[in-house]
Amino acid sequence: MTTEQEPVPWAALAGDAATVERYRAKIYDRGPDRCAYFLGAISSSGHGKLRAGSRKVGTSRVVTVHVLGFVIANGAQALAPGAVVRHRCDESSCQQxxxxxxxERLDNIRDYYARSHRAGHALSDARGPDGRAVAIRDAILTAQATGADVEAAIATAIAAGNPSGASQDALF
Ligand SMILES: [Zn+2]
Known part of the structure; x- marks a missing residue:
């Protein structure tokens, strides 16, 4: 049985071609430096989840995808023990x-208190991070399936979390 405490073999997972392919296939890429939303499973904290690795070699497990992506991009040595991978954009499902x-975890808490009161900000979304990430994901998938304008669908999904329509200090 896999527990949260068991160390994740990040280097092995990031080096598994099938895992990388499965991960990349679930990212909606909008070009350089723009939020790239995850189109797969979303956790209660708004983070993308994916079954990575292989049962055959005993590495199969469900991982948080932005940590997997960070290791794919930067190598496992860039992930210091006890460190967390944070989002500068505050979009929990972002894979850019x-x-x-x-x-550190404390940095995330500081960010939350600094930015969650800002109208129109990702951290002040009325749906919470999971509701926001699911709404954006579903808007992209629906727009793709129906041939609708995906960027317009994303904008509508984001705006729905901010019923007042006010906005302050968007970072991206
Ligand atoms: Zn982003």
Whole structure:
């Protein structure tokens, strides 16, 4: 049985071609430096989840995808023990490597208190991070399936979390 405490073999997972392919296939890439939303499973904290690795070699497990992506982009040695991978954009499902930074859990808490009261900000979304990430993912998938404008669908999905329509200090 896999537990949260068991160390994740990040280097092995990031080096597994099938895992990398499965991960990349679930990212909606909008070009350099723009939020790249995850289109797969979303956790209660708004983070993307994916079954990575292989049962055959005993590495199979469900991982948080932005940590997997960080290791694919920067190598496992860039992930310091006890560190967390943070989102500068505050979009919990974002897979844009330039939006990630390694830090500590306390940094995330500081960010939340600094930015969650700002109208129109990702951290003040009325749906919470999971509701927001699911709404954006579903808007992209629906727009793709129906041939609708994906960027317009994303904008509508984001705006729905901010019923007042006010906005302050967007970072991206
Ligand atoms: Zn982002």
């Amino acid at each position: 490597p330039t939006h990630w930074i390694s830090g």
